[in-house]
Each structure stands twice: as structure tokens, then as C-alpha cells.
Amino acid sequence: MGTSSSSGGPGSNTSLVPTFLEPISSDPLPGGEAEPADSGEDGDGEAPGDGLSPAATQAPRPTIQPPPAAGRYTGARTNFTRFASSGGNDRRALRRAVRDYVRSGAGGSHNATRKMGSAREAASGALGVFRGFQRDGVADTLARLNLGNLVGRPTREVFIGLTDIICRDGGPIDEGIARDAWLETCVDLEQIGIDNLDALTAEQIRDVFLAFIAHAIEARLFQEIGVNGFEVADLNAIQAFEAQFRSYVERDVRDSFASDFSSIAELSDAEIRTIVDQTYQNAWELFETWGDQS
Template identity: 55%
Template sequence: MGSARSAAAGVLGVLRSIQTDGVEATLSKFNLGDLAGQPIDQIFAGLTDVICEPGGNINDSIATDAWIETITELDQLGVDDLDSLSSEQIEGIFVSFIAHSIETRLYQDIGSKGIQSGKDTDAVRAFEAQLKDYIFRAVSDSVPSDVSSVGNLNDAEIRSVVNQTYQDAWELLEIWGDEE
């Protein structure tokens, strides 16, 4: 999940820049000044190649998918004005991105490693919803409770959050598969 961890650092870097330097200055820094004044989802979509490594391998795709999923949740996260982006909103975006990265990686690993489960699709859907909730809560609990310090997480701390949450979620999947 190296690309996702790098992208997580990129998410924090871009959001900190928006918060401290402003939207226009941040977009100009990445030669995306033409996005200034556009809707937030378009601005964030335009930042995809800045945050996520462009490429074709699975890890790059995981980061890109997680970023796109995060963009679709901006309304739910209360992000409606980038000029007044709060520390709480930065934390919400960061947690959402990390959670989606872990979730996407788990699904990719299920496809390649396989998990045995029953044929009851309702049970699978219910477990999927529980797993998503677990991942989101685990990531939320792993980031500092002082929201202003989320932006100061270093690569090792991000790696630790991602690796531990992924490992715990994978173990839950294995237990669930064994019970079916």
C-alpha cells in the first residue's frame, strides 16, 4: 500500500496548503490555477494526479480509487467552502481517504488471496457494512485526538495507522470466512 501511504501524505500536504496559503495559491503551485472558482468536487478531482501517483499498477489504482471515493463524501464531511477549511474537515477528509484505501486494498486481497464465505448475500452485505464501519472507526481512533496535529503526522505514523488497521481488518475477514 505504498502508493496509498504516499498519497495520504499528499492529501495532508495539499489540505494544509489550502488552509494556510489559500485555494488559488495552492492550485497555482500545481499549475491548476484554472480550477480556481470551480465547484469543490471538480477542484479535488483536478488534484487527483497531484495527490495520487499516476500509473497503472494496483497500488496506484487503490490510492486513486480511495481519493475518488473521498471526493464523493465531501458533502457528508461538511466540506462546502475550501476558503474556510477547518482542522476538523481536514481530519475528516484524511480519515475518509485512509479508510477507503484500506477497504479497497482488502477487497483487492480478497480477490487475489480469496476468503471462503457462505452463499448468503445478505450476510455478505451485512458483514461488508460492518467492516466499513470498523475500518472508519479504527482509523478515526488511530489519528491524534487533537485535530490540529493531524496535519503533522509523519510518514511512519501514517504507515503505522494503515498497516495496523489493515492487519486487524484482514484478521476479522479471516475469522468471518472461517465461521461461514
């Protein structure tokens, strides 16, 4: 995760949500839509909404973001450096660091979610593939994705083969966060216990999904507050620090999750994207709450 190196990270004068992160793609998710899209016509062959004024049918204008506050990362980076320098022992500093990142660095949980960029699309893409597995079967879904050569291959090999399908293009750093999070999730598959994709359960889908969300948040935090001028030279300290950091993020993501994948085969693309955004936002909100209790 790059904990032994340092870098400048984003400056305080950078936009709260860089323009390349918005808007999120509206392309169909991989794996196939659950239901055919509405043709937009009623029984008379006219599109609903005919007769409305142009102003009523136009998309709302994007919210104008306030200018970023000077030094908005200072508190988060100071506390994160204190946590890292303690070898992972100062958990109070970690809780405050992440809280300050959400509240001051990102400008709130909503903006923190929007900043996830490609990681939001990748999480949605993964659920789209799982939806296809559940509804149409693994072989048919992989064939639809032009990955028929992966049918019957080991689970981790299939997941790695899905990387380019799930992790679409984004900004260089943003795309790298999504890809790293997905590959970290592939490493977790043995621990999750998936040995037969044709018998994939809702609980296993949840565990893969939450592992990805947690790894994406970890990578985003390292990029924005965890790589500004601290170095941990001792290997044992690095391992202890990473273990505590990962444990904190993973516990928050799991504790904040409130969705159910028992009917994933029936979810639409819009419903999947809503679940993804709500999962990120719930996690960021819980980080704020825990930070206030430190």
C-alpha cells in the same frame, strides 16, 4: 469494491513487501514545503558531518526479509469468506480475518504499513495540499499546482481535479488502490460537510484524511484476502456485507488515530510522512488487538 467477483489474489510465495513498493518517494509533497530546506552548511560554509568516515554517513542497508511462510493467507481468506457468506453477520470471522492478514499474511503491522505503497504517498500528498490551503490559501495553492482553472469551483470538482496530483504512479494494482480510495473519499465529501475550502477546518482535514486511510485499507484487504473464490449473488447480502465491512474498518481507523492537524500549516514533509505511516501502523495494530479479543 468488487465484492461480487472473485480473483486469485497474491500467492503465499510472493514477497512480504514487493520491491516496487519500496522505497517511498522522497520528492517534495504537492502544495509546497512548510519551511525552506536546510542548505546543509554551518557558519563556516562546511556541511555538517564533514570528517566522518564514509561508513558513518552511508544509509543503513535495508532489512533482509525472511522468506514468506507457506499458506500465510489461508486463515485470513477462510475467515473473510465465512464473513462474506454470512452477509456480514459473522463479525467475529471478520475480526479474525483482518487479524490473520496483518499477523500472518503481511508479517506484522510494520510490513502491512509498508505494503500500502502508493496509498501512503497519496495520503501524504493530500496532507501536503491541505497544508498549502491552510498556509497560502486555496487559490495560490491551486495556481502553484497548475490547477488555477479550479479556483472557485465546487469542492468535489476541486478534489477530483487533484487526483493526478495526489495519486502518483505506482504498480498497476497499488496505484489503482490509491486512486479508488481517493475517488471514494471524493464521494464522502458531502457527508463530511465541506462546502467552502477557504474555511477548511482541522476537523474536516482529519475526516477527509481518515476517510482516505479507511478506503485504502478496505481496498488492500479486498485485493489480498477478499477476492479469493467467494461470490455473493444476492444484492441485499452484498449491501449488508459491504456496510458491515466498511463500518468495521472506518471505526478502527478513527479509534486508532492519535494526531492533530490544528497546526498543519507548520508541518514539514517529513513530519507529514511520519503522521501517515503512524496512522496506518496504529490501525493495523488495533486490528490485531480486536482480532485477539474475538
